[in-house]
Amino acid sequence: MYELISVDDHIIEPPSVWVDRLPAKYKDIGPHVIDDGTREWWVYEDKRVDTMGLNAVAGKPFEEWNMDPVRFTDMIQGCWDPKQRAKDMEMDGVVGTVCFPTLPRFAGTLFLDFQDKELADLSVKAYNDWLIDEWCAAAPDLYIPMAITQLWDPEKAAAEVRRMAARGARCITFPETPAPLGLPSFFTDHWDPVFQACEETGLVINMHIGTSGSLASPAPDAPFHVLIMLAQASASIGMVGMLESPVLRKFPDLQMVFSEGGLGWIPALLERCDRMWERHRMWSGLDDLRPSDLFKRNVYGAFVDDQVGLELRHRVGVDRILWESDFPHVESVWPHSQEIAKRVAKDLPEDEVRKVFAENARKLYNWPAKVDAKVAVA
Amino acid sequence: MYELISVDDHIIEPPSVWVDRLPAKYKDIGPHVIDDGTREWWVYEDKRVDTMGLNAVAGKPFEEWNMDPVRFTDMIQGCWDPKQRAKDMEMDGVVGTVCFPTLPRFAGTLFLDFQDKELADLSVKAYNDWLIDEWCAAAPDLYIPMAITQLWDPEKAAAEVRRMAARGARCITFPETPAPLGLPSFFTDHWDPVFQACEETGLVINMHIGTSGSLASPAPDAPFHVLIMLAQASASIGMVGMLESPVLRKFPDLQMVFSEGGLGWIPALLERCDRMWERHRMWSGLDDLRPSDLFKRNVYGAFVDDQVGLELRHRVGVDRILWESDFPHVESVWPHSQEIAKRVAKDLPEDEVRKVFAENARKLYNWPAKVDAKVAVA
Numbered sequence: 025m026y027e028l029i030s031v032d033d034h035i036i037e038p039p040s041v042w043v044d045r046l047p048a049k050y051k052d053i054g055p056h057v058i059d060d061g062t063r064e065w066w067v068y069e070d071k072r073v074d075t076m077g078l079n080a081v082a083g084k085p086f087e088e089w090n091m092d093p094v095r096f097t098d099m100i101q102g103c104w105d106p107k108q109r110a111k112d113m114e115m116d117g118v119v120g121t122v123c124f125p126t127l128p129r130f131a132g133t134l135f136l137d138f139q140d141k142e143l144a145d146l147s148v149k150a151y152n153d154w155l156i157d158e159w160c161a162a163a164p165d166l167y168i169p170m171a172i173t174q175l176w177d178p179e180k181a182a183a184e185v186r187r188m189a190a191r192g193a194r195c196i197t198f199p200e201t202p203a204p205l206g207l208p209s210f211f212t213d214h215w216d217p218v219f220q221a222c223e224e225t226g227l228v229i230n231m232h233i234g235t236s237g238s239l240a241s242p243a244p245d246a247p248f249h250v251l252i253m254l255a256q257a258s259a260s261i262g263m264v265g266m267l268e269s270p271v272l273r274k275f276p277d278l279q280m281v282f283s284e285g286g287l288g289w290i291p292a293l294l295e296r297c298d299r300m301w302e303r304h305r306m307w308s309g310l311d312d313l314r315p316s317d318l319f320k321r322n323v324y325g326a327f328v329d330d331q332v333g334l335e336l337r338h339r340v341g342v343d344r345i346l347w348e349s350d351f352p353h354v355e356s357v358w359p360h361s362q363e364i365a366k367r368v369a370k371d372l373p374e375d376e377v378r379k380v381f382a383e384n385a386r387k388l389y390n391w392p393a394k395v396d397a398k399v400a401v402a
Numbered sequence: 403m404y405e406l407i408s409v410d411d412h413i414i415e416p417p418s419v420w421v422d423r424l425p426a427k428y429k430d431i432g433p434h435v436i437d438d439g440t441r442e443w444w445v446y447e448d449k450r451v452d453t454m455g456l457n458a459v460a461g462k463p464f465e466e467w468n469m470d471p472v473r474f475t476d477m478i479q480g481c482w483d484p485k486q487r488a489k490d491m492e493m494d495g496v497v498g499t500v501c502f503p504t505l506p507r508f509a510g511t512l513f514l515d516f517q518d519k520e521l522a523d524l525s526v527k528a529y530n531d532w533l534i535d536e537w538c539a540a541a542p543d544l545y546i547p548m549a550i551t552q553l554w555d556p557e558k559a560a561a562e563v564r565r566m567a568a569r570g571a572r573c574i575t576f577p578e579t580p581a582p583l584g585l586p587s588f589f590t591d592h593w594d595p596v597f598q599a600c601e602e603t604g605l606v607i608n609m610h611i612g613t614s615g616s617l618a619s620p621a622p623d624a625p626f627h628v629l630i631m632l633a634q635a636s637a638s639i640g641m642v643g644m645l646e647s648p649v650l651r652k653f654p655d656l657q658m659v660f661s662e663g664g665l666g667w668i669p670a671l672l673e674r675c676d677r678m679w680e681r682h683r684m685w686s687g688l689d690d691l692r693p694s695d696l697f698k699r700n701v702y703g704a705f706v707d708d709q710v711g712l713e714l715r716h717r718v719g720v721d722r723i724l725w726e727s728d729f730p731h732v733e734s735v736w737p738h739s740q741e742i743a744k745r746v747a748k749d750l751p752e753d754e755v756r757k758v759f760a761e762n763a764r765k766l767y768n769w770p771a772k773v774d775a776k777v778a779v780a
Binding site: 247297 | 579588618619622625631638643667671679685686693732
């Protein structure tokens with residue numbers, strides 16, 4: 025059995041996350057779940073939002089997938105229950121998992137929209153505390169804690185990075201490009217406090233496609249599956265933006281993961297970036313940092329099931345490849361991860377198999393090996 | 403010496419194109435060039451636009467590239483003079499070339515903005531007639547005629563396709579996705595008359611990245627070279643949009659070329675598209691047409707200098723690969739095309755070399771081989 029560490033899974037938050045933690049004055053307008061008789065809703069401030077069946081398709085046959093909202097009881101328990109999730113992961117051979125939030129959106133961008141910024145701030149902290157105290161505590165060897173931040177205030181966000189690093193977080197989730205959210209881009213110095221805090225604490229930055237609220241698309245009326253097919257375009261937009269921004273020049277030790285984009289397009293992208301860098305740097309004042317060298321220094325790609333990507337692994341860099349399960353979303357191959365992993369890695373030597381499925385992630389997130397931990401106890 | 407056919411070059415129109423052809427009443431507001439003493443401008447209706455040095459960098463060392471506007475005298479003559487261009491192409495081993503317009507923009511989208519739609523219509527036809535009568539006539543074996551159309555009126559555009567097919571055109575240039583131009587998308591039936599005319603006449607549709615006015619970008623303040631590096635993202639957005647639109651279902655014989663995107667990312671994209679098609683088609687009502695099969699039936703990719711792409715040529719499909727020179731733009735390796743071609747194709751067998759650099763284009767555009775023509779004459 026392969027040992028698998030997934031750098032991209034998704035928590036469906038149970039209704040108690042904020043209700044249990046926000047002060048009494050926010051009980052009515054803090055995030056909570058209501059049932060109107062026909063379905064369940066998340067309610068906060070003056071808004072209500074549904075959840076989508078696509079967010080929780082794990083264990084369902086393809087024929088039953090749909091975009092309809094669901095009740096918690098329509099999902100398998102592992103979507104929202106960390107103890108059950110741990111069992112689901114164990115049966116699939118997954119020994120470590122980085123989980124993105126759902127209601128807060130991938131990097132907590134939901135709280136940008138909150139009118140009451142004190143509530144927003146407390147809601148960010150409530151999620152992070154719940155994550156450590158309940159989600160991760162349910163299986164502390166399995167869950168690699170990932171924090172969200174206050175995206176409307178880089179100083180507050182930097183303080184939260186430090187607070188959560190002290191609480192054991194290994195990474196934060198952040199928009200792959202903030203501009204589509206109406207926030208300053210990575211070509212400004214606006215985000216320096218956050219990046220500085222990450223560099224100081226060693227926290228990794230996980231960039232999931234779509235966190236910016238923008239997915240590559242040819243037209244507003246394009247069917248949703250077109251946007252899903254274009255994941256590599258979405259990931260590459262964030263990646264090239266980051267590679268060519270001042271961020272990696274000012275904070276050379278930062279480590280970033282681009283989730284759910286796959287790998288197979290990265291060699292062609294880096295070849296092109298290097299070629300354009302050769303041709304344009306003299307007139308446009310680019311520095312001496314070759315894009316492919318920056319990639320190898322600061323960036324990781326991730327895959328679920330990517331034959332071309334693993335064939336090209338030496339061009340990507342075997343040390344820069346991570347695996348993801350995407351449980352319980354549409355990309356996930358759960359509970360068949362072992363079978364798929366063995367198929368896509370059939371031509372890899374054993375040391376490379378260990379790296380791409382677990383060791384690279386262990387090193388990146390400074391995450392003790394479960395096996396080692398047992399050995400140490402014995 | 404390799405025989406090269408380029409499917410993506412650029413005409414810098416000389417000042418006479420519209421002046422010589424529009425009726426007298428449009429002399430003042432039809433496109434013409436003025437010199438205000440410090441520089442030259444294209445003027446039309448109540449607007450004036452510059453040209454960019456980047457549009458005409460051929461023959462300049464990298465150090466002299468810039469974004470500044472130029473005079474015609476700042477460019478090498480082959481930018482705007484078809485007889486001189488023919489000599490430039492000949493010395494580079496190029497025996498066929500498809501040229502995109504510059505002032506009209508790649509697919510004539512400039513004329514969408516014209517207030518006077520009679521002037522716009524006459525300007526489209528004037529460009530097309532100039533192309534056949536002057537540009538292509540200067541070297542009829544070399545220039546593969548490509549028409550523009552009236553994008554504000556699909557019926558007019560379809561009539562122009564038929565008129566130009568009768569005049570010898572082999573292809574049209576069209577937006578890779580019309581939505582960013584404020585036009586109906588390919589997910590509507592709005593463009594059916596144009597596609598029907600192309601299918602009937604056998605005219606190929608050339609989709610150059612950026613024709614839609616939209617290039618993949620992480621932020622409005624991203625430096626321009628970031629957008630250039632992201633060419634593969636831009637091309638993939640148009641390509642997946644087309645593959646998943648009704649267009650190729652209704653017009654199964656259409657042939658389309660995606661220019662300036664390169665090749666190396668196509669195998670990973672098609673692998674992902676097929677995988678998502680497998681996973682989503684049952685709930686989302688997709689048909690039985692696998693994206694990679696549609697690609698092989700209807701779509702071509704193009705490259706200037708793409709090592710990864712040629713390594714993966716069998717995954718792209720050797721019959722679906724075309725070469726481009728991009729003369730006189732920033733991608734171009736002119737006058738070193740032979741040297742670069744031999745470097746990137748060093749591992750290809752001779753029959754594949756012939757296909758990707760010339761034979762595929764000859765077959766696609768139904769373009770008589772220069773060599774065969776000479777043989778026929780002898």
